[in-house]
Amino acid sequence: MSKVKPFVAVVDDDESVRRAIKRLLRSVGLSADTFKSGDEFLDMFDAIPAYRPDCIVLDIQMPGLNGLEVQRRLAGSGIPVIFITAHDEIGIREQALAAGAAAYLRKPFDDEILIRVVRAAIHPPP
Template sequence: MGKLKPFVVVVDDDESVSRAIRRLLRSIGLAAETFASGDAFLEVLASMPSYHPDCVVLDVQMPGLNGLEVQRRLAGSGIPVIFITAHDDIGVREHALAAGAVAYLRKPFNDELFVKTVRAALEGDQPP
């Protein structure tokens, strides 16, 4: 039996961004699912013990729980977190990285850099 595809979850309230990232991830052979809010993602994570993404891509600013709060609730899960944001605030960046995020990318980001960052996170390496 073959190895399952790595599974990446994208949490972003902008549907066009989520859709584009999901397409990009699937184009490189990864399984991807999107959520429009941190609340929806955490609800599925809590209700399905077998639901375990290999990496989570989080928008910083979203209605309801923001990305930093979702990251805080994932602490200790071992799931690598990559932040994406249109509002690059140095304090938020430092907080996210200090709390264990593997990367913090500003939108719009370069697809090649994003793919390298996700692959590094999945392999447990330092992102580019």
């Protein structure tokens, strides 16, 4: 019986960021779905109960729902959230981490670090 490949949801309003992260994740054997907004992701998440990514890479600042609001709505789902942002603000970082974010990365981030935190979020140490 084959094991299902883990997949990551990438939510960012910048198409080039979504494309780059999806390519990066594919290069290490992870699949990814991309969404241009928190609203678009939550529509899919709410509409299809079986749709549960192993991890979410989530931008903080987006039109519509921001990343912190998406994280709040996912509370209790058990899905790890990794925040990415171009506008690092200490208060926002503290809020995200206090609410359970697995990581908080400032753009531009190192590819290896993103891969490491995604893998750690999907397969946390015992």
